[in-house]
Amino acid sequence: MITFDDFQKVDIRVGRIVAAEPFPEARKPAYKLRVDFGPEIGEKKSSAQITVHYQPEELIGRQVLAIVNFPPRQIGPVMSEVLVLGVPDADGEVVLIGPGQDVPLGGRLY
Numbered sequence: 001m002i003t004f005d006d007f008q009k010v011d012i013r014v015g016r017i018v019a020a021e022p023f024p025e026a027r028k029p030a031y032k033l034r035v036d037f038g039p040e041i042g043e044k045k046s047s048a049q050i051t052v053h054y055q056p057e058e059l060i061g062r063q064v065l066a067i068v069n070f071p072p073r074q075i076g077p078v079m080s081e082v083l084v085l086g087v088p089d090a091d092g093e094v095v096l097i098g099p100g101q102d103v104p105l106g107g108r109l110y
Contacts, residue, residue, distance in 0.1 A: 011069035012085070012109035013037050014099055015044070020056035023047055025076040031056055032078055038105030041068055044081040052093040063098045065109060 015035035023030040029051040036043050046066065050059075066082040073080045086094035099107075 009069075010067055012065055013041065013068050014063055014103055014105060014107045014109075015041075015066055015082075016105055017059045017062050017064060018043065020054075020059040022056065023076070023078065025078075027076075030075075031059070033059070033084065035064065035066060035082060035084065036105060037066075037068060037082075040106050044068065045078060046082045046084050047075040047078050047080045048084045048086075048094070050084075050086065050094045050096060052091075053089070053095060062096070063102065063105075065097045065099075 015037040017033055018036045019034035020031050023032045026047060028049050030047050030049045031051060031054075033046045033048055034043055035046060064084050066084045068082050070083055085097045087097060089095050
């Protein structure tokens, strides 16, 4: 069990994917993403293993939730700055989490 204060330490924000491309250097199939979180946070890079359900061109413009306060992590040649969130489908493949309607970029989950 964690406390509500523990939960509040995790900074989950909404961003819009502005670029997505294949990431052939990754150990598992993945895309390199650039996500815009608005003027306060700006654009951040990420790597996401979401190739089963998504093509790069259909990701552009999609709003997603991501953790923005984890330390950056080196994934092959890419420095991943945020963790884009998803849940597993029935086969364990990632389905992205995002708001049900368009919301302002940078909005914090609460």
